[in-house]
Amino acid sequence: MAATILVVDDEPNIRRMLGALLKAEGYAVREAPSGAAALLEVERSEPDAIFLDLMMPQGPDGLATLAALAERGVSAPVIMMSGQAQLADAVRATRLGAFQFIEKPLSPESVLVTLHAALELQRTRAANRAFRERLAPPTELVGQSAAMQAVRALVAQVAPTEARVLVTGESGTGKELVAAAIHRASARARAPFVPVNCAAIPRDLVESELFGHERGAFTGATERRLGRFELADGGTAFLDEVGDLGLEAQAKVLRALESGEVQRVGAETTHRVDVRVVAATNRDLEAAAGRGEFRQDLFYRLNVFPLRLPPLRDRIEDLPALTTHLAARLRPLRPPRITAGALAALAGYRWPGNVRELANVVERLTILGGETIDEDAVRAVLPASGAEPGVPGGEPAVSFFPALGERALPEALDAYERDLITRALERAGGNVAEAARLLRTDRPNLYRRMRRLGIRS
Secondary structure (H helix, E strand, O other), X not given: OOOEEEEEOOOHHHHXXXXXXXXXXXXXXXXXXXXXXXXHHHHHOOOOEEEEEOOOOXXXXXXXXXXXXXXXXXXXXXXXXXXXXXXXXXXXXXXXXXXXXXXXXXXXXXXXXXXXXXXXXXXXXXXXXXXXXXXXXXXXXXXXXXXXXXXXXXXXXXXXXXXXXEEEOOOOOOHHHHHHHHHHOOOOOOOOEEEEXXXXXXXXXXXXXXXXXXXXXXXXXXXXXXXXXXXXXXXXXXXXXXXXXXXXXXXXXXXXXXXXXXXXXXXOOOEEOOOEEEXXXXXXXXXXXXXXXXXXXXXXXXXXXXXXXXXXXXHHHHHHHHHHHHHHHHOOOOOOEEOXXXXXXXXXXXXXXXXXXXXXXXXXXXXXXXXXXXXXXXXXXXXXHHOOOOOOOOOOOOOOOHHHOOOOHHXXXXXXXXXXXXXXXXXXXOOHHHHHHHOOOOHHHHHHHHHHHOOOO
């Protein structure tokens, strides 16, 4: 999608000339003849960058508009334009957060070079924000059941210590949430929390991912890279799915835990690191160690304080709070209303995928259910076999529809949504507005879903 640029200038010729140049380069352009109009444009939809004239006689001038943009938290880089700028103006604009000053008359080269640098800065900032969010601890533990209160009590006991913790439980029970809660309640809370999905790392890259590498250490190592243990120095490293590490990688993790030192691939020296390790797995590591599939000495190192998480079916009384919490995260400004019938229908399902599966279902319901999620919407999404309460120890449902067999949840949900929309369109005679009414959603949202799923009206 092309970047959107807002051009703010009281001179129509400047707006026309600059707009033509930017459109020729593939940018989408919006215009505003004054600072007040610019603020309205930004309120409607924030652009990717702003060209802002310094001298505008009508309404707030460029500096006043820049200050108003900063007060409103607008993150788009602002490029100031002026043919009469004084050094004091440039200094004040910089303090207010302007990216750059360019002088009139504008040259195409200076406009495009400055804009490219501004957008590159914006992309870098966005990448940094995403990286910080990925390293930040997830949200809080939700639920007041006896099982969750017991988990919280264990977290409160172990968090202030330096003990390693092994979190176990079925897939989707929230092991990373517990690891993050331990980190937040520890003396290391201000230091990094660095999750590592051990199952997702290719075996030949495990050592580089965990401990880093030097430039030229292997083909493709064009620069030095810090490993996850160094990134977590002073904080907590969360080794998720630790049971999926190969035996060679297990030996290197064991050595790092025993010595407190790591060695980057290709380096001749080691580095001391101060890292607390919280590990997690859905496997029985003790049994795996007995079969020789997991190092017994590493298991003992990790299993200093075992903490087992209950499956969702064993704390079903937490389901209303979880559902409300998940829906509010997806739609923080206008969370949907969830009826008692909908909650009862959700509680009747066995949830083999635990809270992760519930999160996927709630996301689907917030898309399809509109302002209110009722029992019919839930029963349309859940499999028929899940409509009645599950029997402990029984066979869990593995798919949203019998016809989908062993397909994973995302594929099953996409297939169901495609079928649901197709049937609604058929019933509406191809009328998208009527189909949206039948699906209890708005037309723009339905169009977006249709485009994503490749459905033509």
